[in-house]
Amino acid sequence: xxxxxxxxxxxxxxxxALVVMQxxxxxxxxxxxxxxxxITKDFHVPQEIATTLxxxxxxxxxxxxHYPWYSKVAPVKWMLFNHIxxxxxxxxxxxxxxxxxxxxxxxxxxxxxxxxxxxxxLETYLIMHREAKLSExxxxxxxxxxxxxxxxxxxxxxx
Amino acid sequence: xxxIFFSFSGIAIIALLFSFNNxxxxxxxxxxxxxSFEIPKEVxxxxxxxxxxxxxxxxxxxxxxKKLNWDNFTNNxxxxxxxxxxxxxxxxxxxxxxxxxxxxxxxxPKKTLTEEEKQLILAWAKxxxxxxxNE
Numbered sequence: 001x002x003x004x005x006x007x008x009x010x011x012x013x014x015x016x017a018l019v020v021m022q023x024x025x026x027x028x029x030x031x032x033x034x035x036x037x038x039i040t041k042d043f044h045v046p047q048e049i050a051t052t053l054x055x056x057x058x059x060x061x062x063x064x065x066h067y068p069w070y071s072k073v074a075p076v077k078w079m080l081f082n083h084i085x086x087x088x089x090x091x092x093x094x095x096x097x098x099x100x101x102x103x104x105x106x107x108x109x110x111x112x113x114x115x116x117x118x119x120x121x122l123e124t125y126l127i128m129h130r131e132a133k134l135s136e137x138x139x140x141x142x143x144x145x146x147x148x149x150x151x152x153x154x155x156x157x158x159x
Numbered sequence: 160x161x162x163i164f165f166s167f168s169g170i171a172i173i174a175l176l177f178s179f180n181n182x183x184x185x186x187x188x189x190x191x192x193x194x195s196f197e198i199p200k201e202v203x204x205x206x207x208x209x210x211x212x213x214x215x216x217x218x219x220x221x222x223x224x225k226k227l228n229w230d231n232f233t234n235n236x237x238x239x240x241x242x243x244x245x246x247x248x249x250x251x252x253x254x255x256x257x258x259x260x261x262x263x264x265x266x267x268p269k270k271t272l273t274e275e276e277k278q279l280i281l282a283w284a285k286x287x288x289x290x291x292x293n294e
Contacts, residue, residue, distance in 0.1 A: 102247040109244045113225055147240075154240040 021074035028071075029084045032063040032094065039096035044149050052142060053093060056121050056132040060087030063094040068128065083122070101153055108146040108153075115139045196232050196242065202283045205276045209259060212270075243291045246284040253277055 035041075040050040059065050060083055070076050091107050099107065114120040116139075121132050134142075198206065206229060213223035216230045227245055231237040237245065252258045259270050272280075 102244075102251075105240070105244040106248050106251070109241070109248070117221075117225060150240050150244065154243055 018074075024074060026074075026078060026081060028067075028077075029065065029081055029088065030063070031065050031067075035063055035094040037095050037097035038062070039093040042096065044152060046145070049142060049145050052134070052138050056134055056138075058093065059125070059129070059132075060084050061091050061093050062088070063092070070128075083125075101156070104153055105150055108150045111146045112143045115143055198232065199283065202279060205272070205280060209270050209272055209276065213259075213263075239291050239294065243288055246288050246291075250281060250284050253281055 039045055040053065045053075054062075054064070065084055071080050091110070096104070115134070121129070121134070126133050210227075211229050212218070213220040214227045214229050216224065216228060218224040218228075227248070228236070232242060232245075253272070259267075259272070264271050
């Protein structure tokens with residue numbers, strides 16, 4: 001009898017907590033459709049690579065985030081917004097043209113690193129975004145592209 | 160009897176010393192210069208003392224090794240573009256006092272880069288970048 005009552009109380013508490021959570025204000029990272037400084041606008045980025053970047057990286061590494069339905073639900077949305085903010089801070093493909101050359105080199109170097117190490121896209125992201133999973137061929141293509149882009153940046157006139 | 164005991168322990172101690180010496184020699188290699196990319200001696204000393212422990216091919220820190228491997232500077236594993244990029248990153252990281260990592264320094268405060276050492280590496284990195292550009 002006692003056990004049943006306690007169980008009910010716990011469930012009620014969880015439900016109330018979940019409801020209250022929904023009213024805690026958090027800022028949703030903004031999105032922008034028109035990004036003139038986007039990396040895909042650069043002639044160094046072939047269509048195929050652009051498509052891969054958009055499919056596998058853009059939700060967190062650009063201003064063109066597609067928010068899923070669960071981005072409206074706390075506490076999941078807190079984690080999600082945090083990931084997006086951190087991702088953009090680290091590398092925002094939508095602001096690519098504004099980066100100094102050395103930052104571009106560093107970013108491309110990191111792109112090769114995280115792909116070689118299998119660090120990106122994040123496993124937690126892939127659970128809900130299976131289409132974002134990169135095949136070995138896609139990884140290889142991006143690494144080759146990034147390295148050749150680095151060569152071009154290095155060979156270009158210093159700023 | 161005592162004599163035998165002492166001579167045995169003497170041998171054991173000498174053997175121990177030797178084995179210790181050996182593990183040190185094989186377990187810790189240092190970044191060395193070869194013709195492909197030269198690091199001046201004074202810079203190399205700082206790198207060996209403060210950075211090489213995590214940033215080498217045999218490093219236990221996968222992240223440290225992946226981000227920067229000093230062995231790759233001299234064994235042709237990094238090409239000019241990669242070296243240039245890594246040097247730029249070194250400038251940035253040292254400028255922000257992010258290396259060696261604060262957590263690591265809590266444990267090993269002696270590994271902190273002195274201002275002089277930092278300036279030495281920064282000046283070298285800058286110079287090397289210009290040289291690489293003019294190659």
